[in-house]
Amino acid sequence: MFIKRLPKFEYHVPISVSDALDLLAKHDRKAMVFAGGTDILVSMKKREILPEHLINLKGIVELKGIHYDEKEGIKIGALTTLGEIEHSEIVKDKFCVLWDAVNVMASPQIRSLATIGGNLCGAVPSADTAPPLIAIGASVKIVGIHGERSVLVENFFKGPKESALQRNEILTQILIPNPLPRSSGTYLKLMRRNAMDLALVGVAANIRLDLKRNVCTEARIALGAVAPTPIRAMQAEQVLVNKEIGEALAEEAGKTAATVCRPISDIRCSLEYRCSMVEVLTKRAVMDAYERIS
């Protein structure tokens, strides 16, 4: 009911991924990994989760760092903090839709601790990094005792707080392909106030225009906080493809996006409002992305 001091646990600080996996295998259901701790520690204080073994991943150097390559794109270690992404020139310049998200997440003192890996693995429907990563075709690298696998972020979420991670797997890296010329994206987040809040609705739109005119050749629209998981609004994307971007078209995409969302009403706002806002934010995100290209 009320927040308490943290419960007892055994603490482990592995220095490699394989050590971490061994610990997970050994303690199985009694263990949890954590990185920034900004969600997990709060849940533990509320006694929502009670891991007997807490495995701190922050000692694993290979999970850190941002590496950009003009051919391969960007590789972001799962332990990269939201603050590090916020301060990354390369992310701001080439992957601005993701930068938009970290720019409006939590507060400076949370961004210094919270990690992109944690945001994804927490798998809350309103996770702000999800819609942008879906919109730019990102994938995640997952490591387990059976080896490595890769999953597109758009397939990474199974349900509220449920990701594609199998038991005893660790998300190690986020990979984003290099942006194609004449493409850009925007993430818009609707909150109750202007800072330090969850998304009531989050919309990421990434579009690509052809080289000569303003015809959209590719579009990806992803919605957060309006379904059990972050989702792609493919029908809305289809509205844009092969057409010239403009206000009316963006509005139509918005209307279509609103038909695919399945939000709930909660203490924050009603589902009707969320649907209406999907329409508004999608329209605005598309126009904003378009403006960024020009």
Added chain:
Amino acid sequence: MKREEIVLKVNGTDYTVSIEPWRTLVEVLRENLGLTGTKKSCSEGECGACTVIMDGRPVASCLVLAMDAQGKEILTIEGLSEGEKLHPIQEAFLKHGAIQCGFCTPGMVMAAKGLLDENPKPTVAEARKAISGNLCRCTGYQHIVDSIMAASKMMDKKS
């Protein structure tokens, strides 16, 4: 589930404390080290009262395990002034009416330090954003923002 002896470097001094792994940094600072300048209020990272600087970045110390603070440079409000000599941010807070009840003040000052160390000439919007994770009920934020802008000018003159 035993106590472990760890060394925390706080305000330039090494402290050896014997703690369990489930102790948070704010608890250890306040209860083990007697540094009560860092405040505790919501314990869930929503208010900023527990803000300290860790390796140059402002962090919510209620969400940092004390064990994880080993090997890091921790700066609390007590470490900002040198004896009676106040840091320019503190001088500015005094001069521009940024302090009323004072409870949010340590967190605000540390958030301001985090900003100015990284961005010495912020705009008003950047100053507001830097303290957007620090709740204040007394001041309405105006004087705090004024103080940050003034501190930035003061620090600019000195360098």
Added chain:
Amino acid sequence: MEEYSVVGKSVERTDGRVKVTGKAKYAGDLVAPGMLQGKLLRSPLAHAKILNIDTSRAKALPGVMAVITGRDFPGIPYGTRPDTRDQLPMPITKVHHFGEGVAAVAAVDEDTAEEALDLIKVDYEELPVVLTAEEALKPDSPPVNEFMKSNIPYFSDFNFGDVEKGFKEADHIREEKFSSQRVTVGFIEPHACLAEVDPTGRVLLQGSKQSPYITWRHMCRALDIPLFRMRIVNPFVGGAFSGKHDPFDVDFAAVKLAQVTGRPVKIVLNYDEVLAAYRQRNAMDARLRLGVKKNGVITALRAECILEGGPICGIGPFNIYYFGAFLNIPYKIPAIEYHGKLVYSNRAPCGTVRGQEITLAQFALDSLLHMVAEDLGIDQVDIRAINAVTDNWRTANGMIVDVSGLPECIKKSSDKIKWKESRKGRPPGRGIGFSCASHPSGPRLGGHFGSSVILKLVEDGKVVLTHGGTEIGQGANTVFCQMAAEVLGLPFEDIIQGVSDSDTAILDSGMFGDRCTYWDGNATIQAATDLKRQLAEIAAKELQANPEELEFKDKRIFLKGKPEKGIDFLLAVRRAYYERGTPLYGRGYWAATDIDIVDWKTGKGNLAHGLDFIATAIDLHVDKETGKVTLVKAAHGDDAGQPINPLLLEGQVTGGSTHLAGQALFEESLYDEKGVALNYTWRDYKQPTSMDAPEYVVEHVHTHDPYGPFGAKGAGEASSCSTMAAIANGVYDAVGVRIKELPITPEKILKALKEKEAR
């Protein structure tokens, strides 16, 4: 205007340095040798009989020193008034709201105390819940408070002037309903206290309390100990805003556990507990009917109000009177009829919050005034200027306005917000809303309300000042030093703020209702004058002059107009201490017995001196697609008489305005149908952040209050009172929709826009 040396200057606050260095100690920072940690077990139900509490397993846990429940207290109820004694330290027969503390544990450390809570077994029998005013008003509603028969514990009815005549004279009459939501107080420091009992049974309480006197009186009654057996020493308080007057279960439990264990006991809450179970502002439902002439002059007002206040009266009886009383101000209303009811419920207990009920009354009245002005085609600034209270005005219910700077305030705020230019045209979605308000400088709530100050003159010529009006951030500890320095002709640095200790501070009702600057300020002047008289007598002998002919300035005492014919202040001090063996101290007391103890049921009388005035203009933007409101700029024209410390005063104005912007737009304490709190976390109770506050411009209108210290008026709360209506009116100005139910959420705006378009 007089030229002062210290008063009127923005001197650095006396407690600024300790606060900015993190050295100021708040209740949660205190330690005592052998201290135990306390924790409270809270009810998961809003309304239930307590059948049994089994504490045996908790008591048996190693490290637990004591476990107590409501039954460990004498069972003597206390309350604000003799006829509303409806509170117990901790519940005995039943719980009244979600999160009410039902048991408390003292243990060697916090972890053990928490573990012990899980071992306490409480058997409840659920009772039907009363959640809203509507439910409380039903004749068969289940009784909420076991000490009162009815769920309507208090009411206020008044009728002044001839309302029927007033409505007949009106050219236009409009009636509207308004409502406001439950909100929490929202100070940042959670409740905390350290209690110690010495071997003689004397209690020392150091807690985050706003008015030690009120705490002290209630606690001694409920603990059944004589008044002299309790001593309260106040540490720094991390904000209060009227949410920390009463003693709470935190304070009672700490004392009782200290009594039982013989060791100091500290209890510090986590903020989610504060949000769940501690003081909120009453929810309000009101109906107002306003009559005006073609030219905008108000002729009559009829109002009804229901305040829903949780399971205790607290200050509720005053609140229900206050709502009606302050409908009479800041506009000239010749006739008013008012009916107010205070009702119980099973939501968190209410007290009062910054601006008190005036914030709610003003929200309703100034919104209605805006509507009426629009109906008549009268400019919003003009209608307020036309009706603004002026000097020497007596309201229909007998409140006396000595000095009103309101007309000037209106002019200043409208100029600063560029009102006239805005009427020519503005960008889509932009609007400006106006409101005025008035707030008294400390109401006289009873015969024993007063303030006292003691000045101790130290042998080295410095002065230690003690008073009972707590420093909660508003600057009390600074402005009195300024006043004392001014009277004694000493530099500000020579006056030191002493400790707030009930053993040495005499009667003082505490810090609320803007009273400190005014009441304690006057007491300070009296004390300083007393001290001056003693020093003048000594100096007069030295100078062979008449004591009445002496002036105190720049650390000297000299013949008026002849500074060379004088002695150093310090010499007079030394004569007293070293030659006469007489210590010097000044005593001052101010109780404003010339104002009335108003009967809250009938509402007649002059409640307070020093009515301060404010005119607020808020420039805002409404996003027509999302409904989001962005506050751009707020211009306040504020009449606080003679500003004692302009910088502190400005901080009061900006603070109150941001606070109430939160109630206007984002804040609401929510409950489910069983009265269980839904959003008792700052994750979902959204108070304004730095990015939500507008840019502020504060213009002081300098007047001179005849009763105020140096002509000052209290200033902490006027901007709280005017902000909500200004925002509501601004939204209307921006997009043409009128929201009368607070908070003004984006959803409400969009719904209203849709309805408007459909018409």
